[in-house]
Amino acid sequence: MIEPFTFLSPLPSPLQTEEPDSGSIGPLTLKECVEIFWLLKGLRVSANLYTYHSVKFEEDDEPYFEEEFSAQISGAQTASCICEHEPYRRANKSGVFFHGECEGDGVVDFSIRGPFMVSEAGAENIPFGERKFMFAPEIEFSCGSLVVSSSGDYFNPGYVRVGNFPYEVLGKTFSLNAFIPKDLAETDANTTFRYSANASIFFEFHE
Amino acid sequence: MAIIFKMGAQSKSAEEWKIFKCKMNRRSGACDEMQIGFAAPDTADSLNVGDAFEMIEDGTRRFAGTIAKLPRKYSGKYERAELVAKNPWSDLESIVFQQDWMKSDGVELSTIKRSKVVLGQSADGQKIGVGGQLREILEYAILCGANISIGEISLDAPMLLDEAKDLSCSEAIARVLKWAPDNIIYFDYSAQGAPSINIKRRGALAAKTLATNSGQIRDVSITPREDLRISGVSVKYETENTAEDNTWLDVVEDKYPVDFNSTSKNALVMSVELAGSKAFCQSHKIVCETIQPNSVSWWRKRVPVLKENEGFSIVSSGRDDSSLPRELVSGSISSRMNFKTETDRVYATIRYIDENGSISTREIAVRLVATNASTGTYDIWTASQYAEPIPQGLAKAIYDAANQLLFDGQIKVEGGKSEDFMGFSVNVQSEENPDWASMNSAVVSCEEDVFKSMLKIKFGPPKHLYPDNIAELFRISRPRKVPQDAGSRSSGKVGSSRVQLDGLAPDTNGAQGDSKYSRMVIEGDIETHGSIDLNSDSLSTEEKIAIREILLCKDGKLAKAKVLMTDPVFLEDGQ
Numbered sequence: 044m045i046e047p048f049t050f051l052s053p054l055p056s057p058l059q060t061e062e063p064d065s066g067s068i069g070p071l072t073l074k075e076c077v078e079i080f081w082l083l084k085g086l087r088v089s090a091n092l093y094t095y096h097s098v099k100f101e102e103d104d105e106p107y108f109e110e111e112f113s114a115q116i117s118g119a120q121t122a123s124c125i126c127e128h129e130p131y132r133r134a135n136k137s138g139v140f141f142h143g144e145c146e147g148d149g150v151v152d153f154s155i156r157g158p159f160m161v162s163e164a165g166a167e168n169i170p171f172g173e174r175k176f177m178f179a180p181e182i183e184f185s186c187g188s189l190v191v192s193s194s195g196d197y198f199n200p201g202y203v204r205v206g207n208f209p210y211e212v213l214g215k216t217f218s219l220n221a222f223i224p225k226d227l228a229e230t231d232a233n234t235t236f237r238y239s240a241n242a243s244i245f246f247e248f249h250e
Numbered sequence: 251m252a253i254i255f256k257m258g259a260q261s262k263s264a265e266e267w268k269i270f271k272c273k274m275n276r277r278s279g280a281c282d283e284m285q286i287g288f289a290a291p292d293t294a295d296s297l298n299v300g301d302a303f304e305m306i307e308d309g310t311r312r313f314a315g316t317i318a319k320l321p322r323k324y325s326g327k328y329e330r331a332e333l334v335a336k337n338p339w340s341d342l343e344s345i346v347f348q349q350d351w352m353k354s355d356g357v358e359l360s361t362i363k364r365s366k367v368v369l370g371q372s373a374d375g376q377k378i379g380v381g382g383q384l385r386e387i388l389e390y391a392i393l394c395g396a397n398i399s400i401g402e403i404s405l406d407a408p409m410l411l412d413e414a415k416d417l418s419c420s421e422a423i424a425r426v427l428k429w430a431p432d433n434i435i436y437f438d439y440s441a442q443g444a445p446s447i448n449i450k451r452r453g454a455l456a457a458k459t460l461a462t463n464s465g466q467i468r469d470v471s472i473t474p475r476e477d478l479r480i481s482g483v484s485v486k487y488e489t490e491n492t493a494e495d496n497t498w499l500d501v502v503e504d505k506y507p508v509d510f511n512s513t514s515k516n517a518l519v520m521s522v523e524l525a526g527s528k529a530f531c532q533s534h535k536i537v538c539e540t541i542q543p544n545s546v547s548w549w550r551k552r553v554p555v556l557k558e559n560e561g562f563s564i565v566s567s568g569r570d571d572s573s574l575p576r577e578l579v580s581g582s583i584s585s586r587m588n589f590k591t592e593t594d595r596v597y598a599t600i601r602y603i604d605e606n607g608s609i610s611t612r613e614i615a616v617r618l619v620a621t622n623a624s625t626g627t628y629d630i631w632t633a634s635q636y637a638e639p640i641p642q643g644l645a646k647a648i649y650d651a652a653n654q655l656l657f658d659g660q661i662k663v664e665g666g667k668s669e670d671f672m673g674f675s676v677n678v679q680s681e682e683n684p685d686w687a688s689m690n691s692a693v694v695s696c697e698e699d700v701f702k703s704m705l706k707i708k709f710g711p712p713k714h715l716y717p718d719n720i721a722e723l724f725r726i727s728r729p730r731k732v733p734q735d736a737g738s739r740s741s742g743k744v745g746s747s748r749v750q751l752d753g754l755a756p757d758t759n760g761a762q763g764d765s766k767y768s769r770m771v772i773e774g775d776i777e778t779h780g781s782i783d784l785n786s787d788s789l790s791t792e793e794k795i796a797i798r799e800i801l802l803c804k805d806g807k808l809a810k811a812k813v814l815m816t817d818p819v820f821l822e823d824g825q
């Protein structure tokens with residue numbers, strides 16, 4: 044149970060407007076946005092990634108090129124982010140809303156920025172309570188040529204999305220995406236590229 | 251001589267009724283009676299007390315009345331039936347005289363009959379004389395069923411107000427006639443209908459002369475009543491007037507003859523009490539002060555909330571209805587104090603700071619009685635009863651009635667009829683007594699034996715009405731009671747309730763308008779609690795604090811609340 048409190052504004056600071064993308068946690072109502080900001084207790088991230096990439100010409104007995112990667116990642120928030128604090132204290136804190144570190148094969152930082160108001164047409168005529176809101180996750184893991192990212196529409200144009208990993212926040216489903224380079228998606232007869240991945244994010248809220 | 255007797259529904263001759271005795275007794279101011287005896291008692295069996303009775307002789311009615319008694323007499327083996335009939339004077343004896351009095355229920359006057367009567371006063375409260383009062387009594391009796399009609403009433407002496415209770419009409423007539431003692435009352439039965447009653451002064455009676463040598467007169471007995479002559483009349487009117495706790499006596503003497511000395515012998519001296527005036531004094535102590543709508547101290551005295559407020563000022567002031575300079579602060583101003591009074595409303599707009607610092611602009615007003623009177627004590631006399639006026643000529647009227655030499659006596663006249671003498675005076679021609687020829691002595695009663703044609707007339711002062719000695723004459727006014735509330739007969743107001751209070755009393759009903767606060771400080775116990783200070787001075791002219799709904803975070807969730815706040819204004823750069 045959290046310590047009861049009342050803050051004279053839904054959110055502690057004026058919100059900036061940001062263009063949403065398909066990897067955003069949003070669009071959210073103000074109610075959802077408020078609950079995420081004030082009540083997010085933490086999130087846990089885990090991922091298992093594997094890639095195998097080889098090139099073997101017919102005349103050769105041995106592969107000309109061969110590499111294999113695997114990574115196991117798990118992480119949680121660090122003490123520096125806002126949501127690490129008790130809800131009633133969050134209004135006085137500044138910085139990134141959520142910051143986490145993964146451990147495993149390499150140290151990877153990840154974060155969730157926000158909250159933001161969704162940039163939308165005619166927003167000046169829409170009451171604050173009826174605007175759309177969002178959080179912007181910045182999560183990215185890689186293993187060989189395989190990238191799992193929270194980015195959606197505007198990821199590196201040299202990559203193609205080959206899968207996604209859905210997760211739920213307050214009953215709404217969002218997803219992480221898996222990308223591989225375009226040239227590995229369409230290989231010749233001499234090239235072999237195999238991958239596998241799974242990833243999950245679990246949001247935990249205060250009761 | 252044909253005599254018919256009508257008794258009840260039967261009309262028969264004397265012979266048919268088998269009447270052997272018929273006597274008629276007529277008296278001034280008393281019941282005329284007829285006594286008859288029946289030779290055959292059974293002829294009276296069909297008669298009842300209360301039946302109408304008339305005697306008609308040669309076509310002329312000589313008596314009318316009702317059967318009063320039917321006695322039976324036994325003597326050895328003989329039985330006699332008799333009958334006593336009385337004329338309508340008996341009706342006057344059986345009807346209690348009542349007068350119309352006004353009764354007030356506080357709102358309307360209505361008329362009621364009361365057996366408490368004030369003789370000498372008409373229904374509208376005006377004084378009336380003897381004749382007027384007699385008519386009122388007789389008219390009332392007729393109204394109540396007395397079988398009489400009013401004939402000639404030819405005396406109109408003044409009389410004093412006389413209060414009495416529960417008098418029969420005959421007693422009331424006798425009481426009124428004390429003020430005209432030389433009266434004669436007789437009935438005339440000759441006309442059809444109800445017998446007429448006549449009341450006349452002795453001097454107004456026609457005279458009949460009888461001669462002792464006519465052979466008609468059997469016995470004569472006449473006594474001059476020098477003893478009843480009076481030397482003069484002195485009426486001393488005493489009026490006791492009351493005003494508050496002071497009482498004083500007024501004595502006014504009315505005497506006749508004018509040079510008469512009331513200390514002489516046979517002087518009729520009467521002390522007559524008249525109803526005096528009664529007046530009550532109301533002292534009105536009033537306090538007035540000048541109306542000062544522009545004065546802070548004036549308002550401070552009238553509006554309690556401002557009493558100890560040092561920090562208020564008058565923004566504007568005025569008055570609604572009056573320009574009279576002062577207000578009535580205490581007491582009341584009666585209309586009879588001859589001051590002007592008007593209700594007025596004085597109002598002002600004030601700005602003040604209350605004890606906790608709230609600054610308020612407020613409409614205040616006070617309703618008051620404006621007047622041009624000044625502070626002082628004013629006496630107003632209120633008459634609760636006016637003095638009974640002194641009657642004019644009462645001494646002369648009594649003197650005229652009692653000064654003449656009266657002859658007292660009786661005469662037996664053979665062949666006389668009572669109606670030939672009732673209502674007349676008689677003179678007697680006698681060589682031995684020449685004074686009798688001009689005595690003009692009024693006949694006061696007649697006893698007639700109808701069948702024997704024998705009449706005994708009595709004249710002189712009627713002993714049943716008139717004082718038989720001078721000492722009794724002095725007592726004319728003794729039974730009189732001075733009325734204490736004669737005025738209430740026509741007004742419906744008893745004397746003690748006539749103190750009337752009117753006028754305006756001070757009205758300090760302060761009316762305060764709505765407050766218009768410019769600053770409101772809400773403060774409880776300053777030792778333990780803070781205060782709320784709402785000061786409009788902290789707002790610019792465009793700003794307005796009102797209850798508004800806002801969104802907020804409550805326990806981490808979106809919530810809404812209503813708060814007292816200004817309309818949010820965007821900040822510009824640098825602010």
